Amino acid sequence: MNLPSHGSNPQHLFKAMGRSLPMHFIDFSANINPIGPPSTLKEKWNDFYREIMVYPDPLAVSLKDRIAVQEQISVDSILIGNGGAELITLVARFLSGKKVVIIEPAFSEYETACRANQCEIQYHQLKGPNFALNMDDLRSSISSADALFLCNPNNPTGIQYPKSTIISILEECEKQNCYVILDEAFYDFLVDYDSFIPYINSFSKLIIIRSLTKMFAIPGLRLGYMAAAATIITELSALQPHWSINTIALLAGELCIQDNEFIKVTQSYIRKERERLLSFFKQYHFVVTSTKVNFYLLRDPNLKEQIDFFDFLLQKGIIPRHTFNFPGLDGNWLRFAIKSKEENRMLMEVLKEWRYLH
Ligand SMILES: Cc1ncc(COP(=O)(O)O)c(C=O)c1O
Structure with missing residues (x-):
């Protein structure tokens, strides 16, 4: 299986896996600020x-x-x-x-x-x-x-x-x-x-x-x-x-x-969401890296290989970044971006479901 070497553009991942992209999905595979671009950019857009x-x-x-x-x-x-x-x-x-x-x-x-x-x-x-x-x-x-x-x-x-x-x-x-x-x-x-x-x-x-x-x-x-x-x-x-x-x-x-204010608001939002996610992962026994930024690596310690877990998430429309092309990780971790509160909540729901089954 020749999986894409970067996150984002999930259509390529699904194609490589011989699947069609679900109607509803959340792409956790690209580490982009979930707040979106600064509002000043939108205000000036027409002038550009x-x-x-x-x-x-x-x-x-x-x-x-x-x-x-x-x-x-x-x-x-x-x-x-x-x-x-x-x-x-x-x-x-x-x-x-x-x-x-x-x-x-x-x-x-x-x-x-x-x-x-x-x-x-x-x-x-x-x-x-x-x-x-x-x-x-x-x-x-x-x-x-x-x-x-x-x-x-x-x-x-x-x-x-x-x-x-x-x-x-x-x-x-x-x-x-x-x-x-x-x-x-x-x-x-x-x-x-x-x-x-x-x-x-x-x-x-x-x-x-x-x-x-x-x-x-x-x-x-x-x-x-x-x-x-x-x-x-x-x-x-x-x-x-x-x-x-x-x-x-x-x-x-x-x-x-x-736009220093935008950076500060982002940092504070990411910090709060990260803390919320990390305490959930601890409670549900997932292993996570000690991240300081807007993404993290996660694995289920009950599994040696994470491919079934990855597959389960994709079926649920949750798209993490695979790690097969990171030497030393070799697919044994999944990377997730920190997204909006609602998207993070949906991720936690799906992880609870996984934990219930495994
Ligand atoms: C560590 C790192 N450096 C550089 C880049 C390149 O970013 P861009 O070309 O979007 O500025 C990326 C993109 O994912 C990255 O993760």
């Missing part, structure tokens, strides 16, 4: 229409200026991308043929993009259910690598690694001349996140990737950015297709990143 007659600014000056002020870095240290995914592709092209270490489990595009660019890939596998990251275990891999991919907070586990561990990784990589690609696609769901962006000034090999599609619920628009030393940004921007970020995405990005 006339902008489609103009080519997008290939230098994205206006959006970069805003990010530079917000993150207190130089505009030369910023590259805007057609989603974080494009930036990952550019990094992999930049690392073409090099030796890379991927800390797994992690977003599958690191591997896909590195493979497409003939990188030699080594996996550093973290073990569940805690998926703890330890610098000493990594040291020998770093010594022979050109680059290391790390996702914090981690997709798919939702776990936030300790700041001190990341700093010791950055120090070791700097010594070993090894790039660190630190993917912060979900950083803004954390209430107390201490960003690593200021560290681009002290660690010359640090590349940070951010996505705007998750927090601002705009995956269809495609927008992300990268922060790194200006020399790295210059090399990577030379690999980027011209006009790769469309005008509406640029305008939307400017609006979104200023």
Whole structure:
């Protein structure tokens, strides 16, 4: 069975499983803000229409200026991308043929993009259910690598690694001349996140990737950015297709990143829903990762393999993200996004039904 390698677009999952998509379903497989895009975006939407007659600014000056002020870095240290995914592709092209270490489990595009660019890939596998990251275990891999991919907070586990561990990784990589690609696609769901962006000034090999599609619920628009030393940004921007970020995405990005109130409301909503869900999982004896963000991994400890559980949920119109293509998870966990209160309630009802039967 060749299941899709990403969440969302559930029609492809059902097709691969030889089933038809049910009339009613809830898609828990994409980690998008359940509140939807900020209302300011809807208010401005009609104004964006006339902008489609103009080519997008290939230098994205206006959006970069805003990010530079917000993150207190130089505009030369910023590259805007057609989603974080494009930036990952550019990094992999930049690392073409090099030796890379991927800390797994992690977003599958690191591997896909590195493979497409003939990188030699080594996996550093973290073990569940805690998926703890330890610098000493990594040291020998770093010594022979050109680059290391790390996702914090981690997709798919939702776990936030300790700041001190990341700093010791950055120090070791700097010594070993090894790039660190630190993917912060979900950083803004954390209430107390201490960003690593200021560290681009002290660690010359640090590349940070951010996505705007998750927090601002705009995956269809495609927008992300990268922060790194200006020399790295210059090399990577030379690999980027011209006009790769469309005008509406640029305008939307400017609006979104200023909306601190929206971010706060989201963080508070996600925290409350997460607490409600976690206490339910405990009560009904499901194992869940200690997530700090808007998604989590879940498994039924009574089963060795989760495929029957996955199947049951799909039949009930509940669509989690399978984990067959996450090395080390191999389908033995299911990932769920935190959705609206009502959708989360419906998930809990179906899980109760499952528990009653098993
Ligand atoms: C960890 C991580 N990084 C980057 C991305 C890419 O996001 P986008 O291209 O939508 O900005 C994703 C998407 O799921 C992700 O999970």
